[in-house]
Amino acid sequence: MSVKIAAEHVPKVVAVREYDDERDKVAVEVLERRSEEGQKDKHALVTDLMGDPVCRVRPFPIHIMLVAEYGKGEIVGTIRGCVKTVTLGNSVYVKLAYILGLRVSPTHRRLGIGTKLVQKLEEWCKQKGAEYAYMATECKNVASINLFTKKCAYKKFRTPAMLVQPVYAHYKPIGSGINIVPLTPKLSESIYRRIFANSELFPSDIDNILSNKHNYGTFIAYPKKFSWDPNAEIVTTLPSSYAILSVWNTKEVFKFHLKGVSALAYAGCMGTRLLDACMPWLRLPSFPDVFRQFGVYVLYGLHMEGQHASRLMKSLCAKAHNLALDDGGCGVVVAEVGQQDPVREAIPRWKRLSWDDMWYIKRLGDVSEKCEPSDWMNYDQSSSSVIFVDPRGF
Template structure:
């Protein structure tokens, strides 16, 4: 009996010790994740209002339970667009941080005046290639300020607090994307925050067409994730700005529909060494877009082309889909070619038509979006189907060094641009 009690007690003590150590380890791990990924921020700032004089603005971390509905209302009140005629509204499908959730390290800050949520900004941190160097880059996106509270310095305070979060995580560069004609954004980021223009890519938008017949002399093959990662690291990493070091995480994400390579079936002296590749991201699973304001001609063209859509398809034309109701889209990323134009350009066109056929089977997908810039961008855009009415060629990326010992990355066209689909 005494031996049984000893053994039982001894085993019980070891079980308790194992349980205690396990809880301790998980607690420390939980605290580490909270500290590094969900750092809570709360500060108060004074901003100037012409109507009310000075007012207190509270900047704090986003709380999904209390802020979700209010951030969605803020998003609906703010328009985004690439010119002064067409405005887009976003539907985050009940998840305001959907655009940054797939990034490993992300943060969202909100601004409050009294009990009213009046602004928000989002940011991500990742390792990327800038001028042949692997650096930590912080991306600023989704800056929103409610229209009645603009021109009071709220946007400035939000971005500065986000930059403090960048600095706390050792970020080398901060960057953002806007439009060349967005004077308010340029006054804030370039005029007040010290950002400099870096690259000017083009956003190419094409309505989803009926299923297209692919050229018979071109083969298209879907790559395994491991093969796609190897090709990107071998052929793109050393030539593209902002190439993400965690490309494997992107390719394995459930939103990444795959990577395809195209080449000529017949190899001869004329086309040997020519191939092209691209990847596709289903952005429509994350959020939807809707045109909120557009020229009368665009509205008439949309309604008219839908009425005669069947007849347009018979003569090889594309009907403009209804973009005034929420729609999803595919984002094409990692477009890369090897060889000479126009041979490799034709391969890109074949791949684009293949993506169109994929999208044609998805009832939620209405357009295909591709963003290209830097070296080879002008050559590529000629072979990527797009509508000029919907596309944008005045996108502007701006960058800012966050450390004194980091040189400013000047504007360059000698390298291509890799656009991370997680941050579209």
Template sequence: MGTVVPTRQVTGEVLVRNFDKTTDVEKVLALEQTCEAGDNANDMTLLQDLLGDPLSRVRHYPSYSMMVAEVDQEIVGVVRAGIKTVVCGKSGAKSVQSGSRSRTHLQDVPIYAKAAYLLGLRVSPAHRRMGIGLKLAMKMEEWCKEQGVEYMYFATTKDNAPSLNLFTDRLQYTPFRYPALLGHPIWHHSVRLPSHIEVTKLSVEAAVAMYRSVMNTEEFFPEDIDKILNHKLCAGTWVATLREDRHSGLCCGGSCRVSENMGTIESSFARSDDGRPMPKSWAVLSLWKCNEIFSFQVKGVPLYKRTGALISRCLDKALPWCNIPSFPNVFNPFGLQFLFGLHAEGPKGPELFRSLCRHAHNVSRKDGCQVLLTEVGATDPLRQSIPHWEKFSFADDVWCVKNLVKLADNGGDSDRSRKVGAELDRSSFDWCRVQCPPASTMFVDPRDV
């Protein structure tokens, strides 16, 4: 049986205030250690260690805040939020010119919105069911409104009834998207890539140009993608092509090609500057080093299961050529890395993407990580191409969203202007009401992990 923590009687007033890094660090870290994510049926729990930095999960956003709840001078709750500008939809295609040959083509125009991701809401087990989580979330909403945020969203799981009840019933959030977290163990042995596939690491400049060309209208695509790819936590961006296509416009002699016009590189994907065609099939992904921000530890696992996992690792280490799928050591603190910016095109795209995942496994293995994680939309075509183990995956994620902008009574027209590309659109667009189309993709920002 799991430990039952008795609820305390609150005698003082609940005070919600900004986090003070000079006095609150140790108190918040201690609180985090009391909050476990677990499986009540199996008494297994997942502990997160923020590596001594309570702000580690939000300090990489353009703007962020962290608040604590205090009762009788004791910190009993905490919440964080990061603000960014993301794509929330797209308008009709319009004609644009691109490339040195000034060709005209049709291009969808992204609709941007200022959004805040709410994360790390924690309340001490002894102080739950007292409305402290509600007070923290409401106070953070007030701060986000002051910053001009239009939408707030958060992620939870379908079976997390207390979280869903708080946000959907009390705070009027709307269940919005249902992505899946897919995890894969990192084995002791490295995995081989097919000899007919070539993997090339892109320069940051080339990666930014590529993503802005092929993913800039996907939901949640961040306007500051250049900051993400330039960040010290980004291990890199890789593209996979067939070796028979390596003399095409994307990769040449181990270096990556982009068009002269970095603002619009559509011509790079249609034809390189010297007239050579692009590969018919290719795939791309990037890797984020979450292991430098936090670590996890699984506790409460029976001894016989831990022993079986240890045996598998010993066999994998002794016989690396056998490619034994060993169970990683997640029973001690372990790190993980996150795949983002997932995209593939062409008939061989899924195969190339699987090879990229194998390459990412080897990169993370060298960094000493134990798990490789990614998150994709429920209808993302690449979902079936991502190697994963069910034991390391959560297919029941729920993203909920709330419109913080006051809507007029005339059918939901917003009283704020929303940026659409370089123009302004004053239509009645409301992201909360947009249904997820079939075979749709979404960009999962690694800062949201």
């Protein structure tokens, strides 16, 4: 697959093909670093991929990575994608493509390479049966938004909230009178299929997610005064008040580090750590060292019900924070939820570190009759307040 670049004084040809680990790994790693260094935003979180470049999409059963070759085999662009089966919001499942990891070398931008990569990936997704494709980006990433909306015909879809909590140097207290117990993958699957049946984007292969090596575990919190058997294989009843979430460890997939911070801000952050080390009895909320590589714990499958729901969810988030603290190399705990999801208000976060994500969607082909009443292309339609965010997409 190849196309001539429609740009003045650029007679060379770009060829898009599937990534080959032996042939392309080193060049792709160089491209990733150059793309991060070429960011215009001086204050940014930089992603450092761990392992092979396909690691971010490998957990998806159907996935691919494409590279763009320029001239005599120079790798100047990459893109990753996958296809999954998810709920449309009414217990109906559709095939949905997820596009991520688009990178173009800073020296080869504005040549149509990004557009070509997206188009070729969409062709592959359609061959795999995808009815829709979507991508996520930050609202300040104007170049990415323009590419997908103006050149590739994507439309605004959802704006979930990305809630970020630093991992401090001290354990967070768990509320008194609360049971927090781990669940088996089988029981977790049974509960999730029950409570997320009418949500958006709930994956049909939730069992694969819960049994994945990156999944740290699923935990449920409920008042001690309620009797409930957490050892059952299939859920028949749940406590009248409970909260549940799962933890996904990204440390083996990618890590972050913060760049572009002023010397004053750096000194202030590190000063809190020094002060806390000198006077640990004060239990100061010392800021984690995010200026070196750090891992991320992703909270997903968050749900709560009942009179004590908010308090239970806060205790679960404290449990996740403490697990991250025990891990040692984790700098933040992240949860992404719908703007109208009730759990949003119960999740701890730092406003300065949190933001609203921007999701854009496109119909790839004819939508089956079962989808018509809830066509995702109608952004103004009433939809589920709950979005199940797949942790494999981080």
